[in-house]
Amino acid sequence: MYIVKVLVEHAIYKLDTTYDYLSKYQVLAGCRVHIRFGYQQLVGYVVECQETLFTQKQLEEKNGFKYSFIQDVIDQKPLLNQELQELANYLSKQTLSTRISCLQCMLPPQLKPSTNHSVGIKYQKVVSFVKDIPLKTTKQQEALNYIKEHDLLPIKDYPFSTALLNNIEKQGAIIYKQVEVYRNPYNEHLQQEDYPLTTSQQKVVNQILASFHQFKTFLLYGVTGSGKTEVYLHLSRFVIEQGKTVLMLVPEIALTPMMVSAFKSRFGKSVAILHSKLSAGERYDEYRRIIDDEVKIVVGARSAVFAPLENIGLIIMDEEHDASYKQESPPRYLTSQVARKRGAYHQCPVVLGSATPSLESYSRALKGAYELCILSQRVNQKPLPQIELIDMVEEMKAHHYEVLSRKMKAKIQETIDKNEQVILLLNKRGYSSYVRCLDCDEVLKCPHCDVSLTYHKDTHTMRCHYCDFQVPYQQKCSHCGSTNIKLIGSGTQKIEEYLQNNFINSRVIRYDVDSTRKKQGHHQLLKQFENQEANILIGTQMIAKGLDFENVTFVGVINADLSLNIPDFRANERTFQLLEQVSGRSGRGKKQGTVMIQTYNPDHFVLQCVKNHDYQSFYQKEMEMRKLAKYPPYCYLISILVQGKKEDDVTFCSQQIKEYLVKQLPKAIVLGPANCTIYKMNDIYRKRMTLKITNTTHVYEVLHAMSDYYNKKGRKVNVICDFNPYTTI
DNA sequence: AGCACGCCGACT
C-alpha cells in the first residue's frame, strides 16, 4: 500500500499543506487525482508517494486521523517535469503564495489541478429575453423593451444598472446566460527569408553567441527602430540549428501580432504561441505541441515563461522594462526572475531587450552582473525623430483652451494633407470623464469603491472601472437634485469626436480597452490603420509599444504630465519609457518623423531627456533620486496590503503588523500604514505598508509567520505580500 | 473553499 501526499485544489493559505491519502498502486508525483475532501469532491495534485507496510487501521491509530483512498488517478504521466516541479516550489517560497497557486499558473486551463474545467475559458454573462410580463415600474419596462431589441448582449453593455437587471430577472422576464468569449489566433503567414544584419547587429549577435552554452544575462539596449527583432530572429535561428529550443517572451498582447508574425513567417510550424487571449482549447493545443516536441520556439506573454520546453538554448525577454511582466495576482512573480532561474537550470543565455531599460537592469549591467549589448542606431540610418515640447501654460496665456495646441493642430492637418498618418497618445490616467454637479459640487461616485464613475458615451452609462458597477447617465444630481450637471475631462471617446469635428478629411481609429474588447479587436483595428483606411490613430498606453507603421510621420502626446504626477516612485521612469516608446512610432519608414509633446512642465528633467533622446542623463538623474529616497535599485521593496470589511479592524491590525515588522526586522524601513489610493474597493477597506530592505535573510521567516497568522479564516483582515511590487500606490 | 454544526432573533 502507498501513502500519497496531495495538495488540494483550493489556493488558500490555510490549505497549503499536503493531505495523506491511500492508494493500492503507486502514483507518480505530478499527477492529478480525484479525492474526497471532507464533504467535497476535489482534484488534488500529488507531490509525493511512499510505500508503507502499515495497514489503514494501524496508520489511523498511529496518527490520529482518518485516511481515505484516492478515488482515481487523472494523469498517466506527471504534468510537469522535474525542472518545473522544482520551479513551482521555488516560486511559492519567493512570492509567499500557496504551492497550488503556482502549479495552477504554470499549466493551461485544461490541465490545472481544479474541478472547474471551464476555468480559463473566458465566459461572459449575457442577458437573454424570456417573455413580456407586466413589470413593477416603468423604468423596468423601459429596460425590458431595450433588452427585447438588443437580445443576448453582455451584461456590461446594457445602459442599466445591474440592480435593475437583477430585479427584472427575479420577476422572470429575462434570464442570464454564460457565453464563451472566443478569439481567433493569427494564422495566415508567408514564408520569409532572414534579412541580412547590419554590422552593429552582427556584433551583438556574436557577443551573445560567445557564451551560447552558459548561463549569462545580457541586457540588449537598443534604441527604438534599431532592429532588435532581427537580432532575436538570428539568435533563434542559430540556437535551433544547434538542436536546442528558444523561449521568447513579449509583453501582453499589444505587441504580439507583429512579433508573432515575425516569428511565424520565419520559422513556420515550429513556433508555438502562448498568450492569455487564446481560447482554452487553442492554448491546450499549443501546450500539447510543446510537450510532444513539435515545437522549437515558444513565443508568449508572461506565463509562457513556464512553457514545458526541454533543452532550452536561449531565453529572450523583449521590452524587458514592461509592467506586464509582473504578475499582479498570486503568485506575484517577476518574469525576469523566473527566466533567469530557468536560464541557470538550462545553462543558456538570457537576453533582456529594451529601448528604455528598467533602472534595475541597467544598473546591474553597469555593475557587471549583466553583460551590456548596445544598438545605438536605427537600421535605416534615419535619425531619431525630432521632438518638440509644447508649453501648455503659454497656450493658456494666449487664451487658447482647447485640448490640442495650435501648433499641434496645424501639424496634424499638415500631416494628413500629405496623406501621411498620425498617432496620438492620450496619457489617460485620471483623464476619463466624470460627472460633477455645479451647484453642490458633488461628484458621482461608485457606491462600492472609492472612485468616481466614468462616463461611457456608447452605452450612455456611468461605470466603475474597478467593480463594473453601472447606472444610466442622468441629467440630475443624485445629491441635491439639480440639473446643472457637467461632464468633466476628456477620454479617448471625447477626443475622437473632437478630431472628427476639427479636421478636414480625418478618419479616426480609437484604440483603447473599449474599442478592442470586441471580436478580433486589436488585430482588426491595426490592420485597418495599416491599410490606410484611417489617418489618425488615437489611444492610450496600448499604442506605445511595438507598432510599426511606415507611413506614420507624426506622433502627438496630448498630456505628458499626468503620469509624472502619480505619487509612485516609478512615475518618472514610466513616463520616460512611455514617451520614448511612443516617439519611436514616428518616422519608421523612409520619411523623417516628428513628435510633439504637450506639457505644463516643459523644464522637467524627464521631458528634457525625452526631447534629447538621452537615456543616459535620465538614468543618472533618476538614480540619484532613488538613492536619496532609498528606492530600488538601492533596496528591495515589499508591499504589504491589509484589507478587511470593517474600517476599524483594518486600522488596528495594520498598526499591529507594523509594530511586529519593526520589532522583527530592526534594519528594515517600514513606511505606512497608509490608505491605498482607492481606499475602499468593492466594499473592502485597504491600507498599505511598504517595507524597504537591503538584505533578504530573515524576511521570509518573518513574513511567512505574519501571513500564516492573518490569512486564516475568521480573521478580521487579510494580508497580501508582494515582493518587488511594480507600483506602491 | 465549501459544507455542517450550533446558537440566537422574528415569524406561522
Next chain:
DNA sequence: GTCGGCGTGCTC
C-alpha cells in the same frame, strides 16, 4: 414553538 440568519470549525 420553528425557520433561518451567519459565526466557527474541519477536511487526510
